[in-house]
Amino acid sequence: MRKLLFILALGILPALTFAQGAGGQIKRPVKKTTTTTKPHTSKKNTSAPPKSESKPSAPSFISSEKALDEFFPIYGITIGETTFDEAKRLGADVRDGSTGGKYATVKHYALFGEFTLSRLPRGIIDHVSFDNPNGNNYWDFPPLWKSKGFDWDNSYDKWYNLFKTLGFDIEVTKSPRTTVYKGVDTLEAEFYARTSDGLLVFRVDFRWHGEKGCKTSSPGTLDSIRCDRN
Numbered sequence: 001m002r003k004l005l006f007i008l009a010l011g012i013l014p015a016l017t018f019a020q021g022a023g024g025q026i027k028r029p030v031k032k033t034t035t036t037t038k039p040h041t042s043k044k045n046t047s048a049p050p051k052s053e054s055k056p057s058a059p060s061f062i063s064s065e066k067a068l069d070e071f072f073p074i075y076g077i078t079i080g081e082t083t084f085d086e087a088k089r090l091g092a093d094v095r096d097g098s099t100g101g102k103y104a105t106v107k108h109y110a111l112f113g114e115f116t117l118s119r120l121p122r123g124i125i126d127h128v129s130f131d132n133p134n135g136n137n138y139w140d141f142p143p144l145w146k147s148k149g150f151d152w153d154n155s156y157d158k159w160y161n162l163f164k165t166l167g168f169d170i171e172v173t174k175s176p177r178t179t180v181y182k183g184v185d186t187l188e189a190e191f192y193a194r195t196s197d198g199l200l201v202f203r204v205d206f207r208w209h210g211e212k213g214c215k216t217s218s219p220g221t222l223d224s225i226r227c228d229r230n
Contacts, residue, residue: 062167064199064229070166071227074128074142075106080229083123087112129226132208150225156189156206156216163202168193178214181207187214187221201228 072078076090084102088094092104092112101114104125112125132152133139141150149162156176163170174190181188186209193202207223214221 060167061169061194061196064195064197067168067195067200068229070148071145074144077104077106077112077125077128079112079125079128079227082125084114084125085123087125126230127226127228129224131224132222152222153219154222155219156187156221159204159222160191163191163193163204166193168195168202176206176216181209184209184211185214187216187218189216199230201230202226203228 068078068080073082075092076082077087077092084092084094084104087104087106090106092106094102094104097103097113102123103111103113105111111130112128114122114124114126130139130141140146140152148166151158154162160170170191170193172189172191174188176187176189178185179188180186187206189206191204193204194200203226204222205224205226206221208221212218212220
Protein backbone atom coordinates (compact mmCIF):
# COMPACT_ATOMS: atom_id res chain seq x y z
CA MET A 1 0.00 0.00 0.00
CA ARG A 2 2.74 2.37 0.91
CA LYS A 3 4.51 1.41 -2.28
CA LEU A 4 1.45 2.31 -4.33
CA LEU A 5 1.11 5.72 -2.69
CA PHE A 6 4.76 6.38 -3.27
CA ILE A 7 4.42 5.67 -7.01
CA LEU A 8 1.36 7.94 -7.26
CA ALA A 9 3.26 10.69 -5.50
CA LEU A 10 6.10 10.42 -7.99
CA GLY A 11 3.60 10.92 -10.89
CA ILE A 12 1.91 13.99 -9.36
CA LEU A 13 5.06 15.80 -8.15
CA PRO A 14 6.44 16.77 -11.56
CA ALA A 15 3.10 18.24 -12.55
CA LEU A 16 2.96 20.31 -9.38
CA THR A 17 6.57 21.43 -9.78
CA PHE A 18 5.91 22.51 -13.36
CA ALA A 19 2.89 24.56 -12.35
CA GLN A 20 4.54 26.34 -9.36
CA GLY A 21 6.51 29.52 -9.59
CA ALA A 22 9.55 30.52 -7.58
CA GLY A 23 7.40 31.53 -4.58
CA GLY A 24 5.52 28.32 -4.64
CA GLN A 25 2.32 29.85 -5.98
CA ILE A 26 0.61 28.52 -9.01
CA LYS A 27 0.75 30.85 -11.91
CA ARG A 28 -2.52 31.53 -13.62
CA PRO A 29 -2.54 32.08 -17.37
CA VAL A 30 -2.63 35.75 -18.23
CA LYS A 31 -5.28 36.82 -20.69
CA LYS A 32 -3.86 39.11 -23.32
CA THR A 33 -5.81 42.26 -24.02
CA THR A 34 -5.53 44.11 -27.27
CA THR A 35 -6.27 47.80 -27.50
CA THR A 36 -7.34 49.38 -30.75
CA THR A 37 -6.54 53.04 -31.36
CA LYS A 38 -8.85 55.04 -33.51
CA PRO A 39 -7.14 56.86 -36.32
CA HIS A 40 -6.69 60.58 -35.63
CA THR A 41 -8.89 62.71 -37.80
CA SER A 42 -8.35 66.46 -37.82
CA LYS A 43 -11.45 68.59 -37.73
CA LYS A 44 -12.17 70.37 -40.96
CA ASN A 45 -11.85 74.14 -40.84
CA THR A 46 -15.23 75.31 -41.98
CA SER A 47 -14.36 78.97 -41.57
CA ALA A 48 -13.84 81.00 -44.76
CA PRO A 49 -10.23 81.68 -45.74
CA PRO A 50 -8.98 85.19 -44.96
CA LYS A 51 -9.59 87.60 -47.79
CA SER A 52 -6.46 88.96 -49.38
CA GLU A 53 -6.33 92.73 -49.51
CA SER A 54 -6.51 93.84 -53.11
CA LYS A 55 -4.19 96.69 -54.01
CA PRO A 56 -5.80 99.60 -55.85
CA SER A 57 -5.00 99.47 -59.54
CA ALA A 58 -2.95 102.25 -61.03
CA PRO A 59 -4.99 104.88 -62.85
CA SER A 60 -5.20 104.47 -66.60
CA PHE A 61 -4.29 107.72 -68.36
CA ILE A 62 -5.19 108.78 -71.87
CA SER A 63 -2.77 107.79 -74.64
CA SER A 64 -1.11 110.35 -76.89
CA GLU A 65 -2.77 108.78 -79.94
CA LYS A 66 -6.24 109.22 -78.45
CA ALA A 67 -5.49 112.74 -77.24
CA LEU A 68 -4.27 113.78 -80.70
CA ASP A 69 -7.48 112.40 -82.21
CA GLU A 70 -9.60 114.32 -79.69
CA PHE A 71 -7.82 117.70 -79.89
CA PHE A 72 -6.53 117.84 -83.46
CA PRO A 73 -6.53 118.88 -86.18
CA ILE A 74 -7.36 122.51 -85.51
CA TYR A 75 -7.55 124.66 -88.61
CA GLY A 76 -6.15 121.67 -90.51
CA ILE A 77 -2.98 121.51 -88.39
CA THR A 78 -1.90 118.58 -86.19
CA ILE A 79 1.16 119.10 -84.04
CA GLY A 80 3.84 116.51 -84.56
CA GLU A 81 2.63 115.84 -88.10
CA THR A 82 1.95 119.04 -90.07
CA THR A 83 4.92 120.86 -91.61
CA PHE A 84 5.22 124.64 -91.88
CA ASP A 85 5.00 124.37 -95.64
CA GLU A 86 1.67 122.57 -95.30
CA ALA A 87 0.47 125.15 -92.76
CA LYS A 88 1.34 127.93 -95.18
CA ARG A 89 -0.73 126.26 -97.89
CA LEU A 90 -3.59 126.16 -95.39
CA GLY A 91 -3.38 129.93 -95.01
CA ALA A 92 -1.18 130.27 -91.92
CA ASP A 93 1.23 133.17 -91.62
CA VAL A 94 4.62 131.45 -91.31
CA ARG A 95 7.66 133.38 -90.08
CA ASP A 96 11.11 132.70 -88.69
CA GLY A 97 11.42 132.92 -84.93
CA SER A 98 13.78 135.40 -83.30
CA THR A 99 15.48 132.63 -81.30
CA GLY A 100 15.50 130.01 -84.02
CA GLY A 101 12.86 127.76 -85.46
CA LYS A 102 9.64 129.01 -86.97
CA TYR A 103 6.14 129.86 -85.93
CA ALA A 104 2.80 130.11 -87.68
CA THR A 105 -0.24 132.12 -86.71
CA VAL A 106 -3.79 131.25 -87.66
CA LYS A 107 -6.81 133.49 -87.11
CA HIS A 108 -4.52 135.99 -85.34
CA TYR A 109 -4.34 133.96 -82.13
CA ALA A 110 -3.53 130.27 -82.65
CA LEU A 111 0.25 130.33 -82.43
CA PHE A 112 1.93 127.21 -83.78
CA GLY A 113 5.64 126.85 -83.29
CA GLU A 114 8.75 124.76 -83.63
CA PHE A 115 10.78 124.20 -80.49
CA THR A 116 14.46 124.31 -81.39
CA LEU A 117 15.26 121.36 -79.08
CA SER A 118 12.40 119.21 -80.34
CA ARG A 119 13.12 115.55 -81.04
CA LEU A 120 10.90 115.76 -84.10
CA PRO A 121 12.40 116.38 -87.54
CA ARG A 122 12.98 120.03 -88.35
CA GLY A 123 10.22 121.81 -90.16
CA ILE A 124 7.38 120.06 -88.29
CA ILE A 125 5.07 122.05 -86.02
CA ASP A 126 5.45 120.64 -82.52
CA HIS A 127 3.33 122.91 -80.29
CA VAL A 128 0.46 125.34 -80.20
CA SER A 129 -0.27 128.01 -77.59
CA PHE A 130 -3.06 130.41 -76.67
CA ASP A 131 -2.86 133.53 -74.53
CA ASN A 132 -5.63 135.11 -72.52
CA PRO A 133 -7.66 137.21 -75.01
CA ASN A 134 -8.66 139.66 -72.27
CA GLY A 135 -12.34 139.33 -73.07
CA ASN A 136 -11.98 139.50 -76.86
CA ASN A 137 -14.19 136.67 -78.15
CA TYR A 138 -12.49 136.88 -81.55
CA TRP A 139 -9.45 135.28 -79.90
CA ASP A 140 -11.38 132.43 -78.33
CA PHE A 141 -10.39 128.77 -78.28
CA PRO A 142 -11.08 126.83 -81.49
CA PRO A 143 -14.50 125.14 -81.60
CA LEU A 144 -12.99 121.64 -81.17
CA TRP A 145 -11.33 122.60 -77.89
CA LYS A 146 -14.40 124.47 -76.68
CA SER A 147 -16.42 121.29 -77.17
CA LYS A 148 -14.06 119.62 -74.63
CA GLY A 149 -14.82 122.25 -72.01
CA PHE A 150 -12.08 124.80 -72.72
CA ASP A 151 -13.29 128.20 -71.59
CA TRP A 152 -11.28 131.27 -70.60
CA ASP A 153 -13.77 131.87 -67.81
CA ASN A 154 -12.89 128.56 -66.10
CA SER A 155 -11.34 128.72 -62.64
CA TYR A 156 -8.18 126.89 -61.62
CA ASP A 157 -10.32 124.20 -59.98
CA LYS A 158 -12.37 123.73 -63.14
CA TRP A 159 -9.28 123.44 -65.34
CA TYR A 160 -7.66 120.95 -63.00
CA ASN A 161 -10.78 118.78 -62.78
CA LEU A 162 -11.36 119.05 -66.54
CA PHE A 163 -7.98 117.54 -67.41
CA LYS A 164 -8.49 114.89 -64.74
CA THR A 165 -11.83 113.98 -66.29
CA LEU A 166 -10.26 113.87 -69.77
CA GLY A 167 -7.80 111.26 -68.48
CA PHE A 168 -4.56 113.24 -68.20
CA ASP A 169 -1.84 112.72 -65.62
CA ILE A 170 -1.55 115.96 -63.62
CA GLU A 171 1.68 117.36 -62.19
CA VAL A 172 1.43 120.59 -60.20
CA THR A 173 4.66 122.52 -60.82
CA LYS A 174 3.56 125.69 -59.02
CA SER A 175 1.16 125.34 -56.14
CA PRO A 176 -1.56 128.03 -56.14
CA ARG A 177 -0.63 131.17 -54.24
CA THR A 178 -1.58 134.83 -54.18
CA THR A 179 0.90 137.30 -55.63
CA VAL A 180 0.77 140.90 -56.77
CA TYR A 181 0.80 141.52 -60.51
CA LYS A 182 0.49 145.05 -61.89
CA GLY A 183 -0.62 146.19 -58.45
CA VAL A 184 -3.46 143.66 -58.26
CA ASP A 185 -3.72 140.51 -56.14
CA THR A 186 -3.37 137.66 -58.61
CA LEU A 187 -3.56 133.89 -58.50
CA GLU A 188 -0.24 132.34 -59.57
CA ALA A 189 -0.15 128.62 -60.33
CA GLU A 190 0.91 126.11 -62.96
CA PHE A 191 0.34 122.47 -63.75
CA TYR A 192 1.18 120.04 -66.53
CA ALA A 193 -1.34 117.58 -67.97
CA ARG A 194 0.38 114.64 -69.69
CA THR A 195 -0.71 111.60 -71.64
CA SER A 196 0.23 108.11 -70.43
CA ASP A 197 3.47 108.07 -72.43
CA GLY A 198 4.25 111.75 -71.88
CA LEU A 199 4.39 112.51 -75.61
CA LEU A 200 1.55 115.04 -75.48
CA VAL A 201 1.69 117.69 -72.75
CA PHE A 202 -0.51 120.64 -71.85
CA ARG A 203 1.07 123.41 -69.80
CA VAL A 204 -1.61 125.39 -67.98
CA ASP A 205 -0.37 128.70 -66.55
CA PHE A 206 -2.30 130.96 -64.16
CA ARG A 207 -0.94 134.46 -63.78
CA TRP A 208 -3.72 136.64 -65.07
CA HIS A 209 -4.53 139.71 -63.01
CA GLY A 210 -7.32 138.94 -60.62
CA GLU A 211 -10.13 141.13 -61.77
CA LYS A 212 -12.58 138.43 -60.70
CA GLY A 213 -10.69 137.22 -57.64
CA CYS A 214 -7.50 135.36 -56.89
CA LYS A 215 -8.72 132.09 -55.39
CA THR A 216 -8.61 128.68 -57.05
CA SER A 217 -12.38 128.99 -57.41
CA SER A 218 -12.18 132.44 -59.01
CA PRO A 219 -13.10 132.53 -62.72
CA GLY A 220 -10.94 133.88 -65.52
CA THR A 221 -7.50 133.45 -63.92
CA LEU A 222 -5.89 131.47 -66.78
CA ASP A 223 -3.01 133.37 -68.42
CA SER A 224 -1.99 130.92 -71.16
CA ILE A 225 -2.22 127.32 -72.25
CA ARG A 226 0.20 125.45 -74.48
CA CYS A 227 0.18 121.97 -75.96
CA ASP A 228 3.46 120.26 -76.94
CA ARG A 229 4.11 117.11 -78.94
CA ASN A 230 7.43 115.75 -77.67
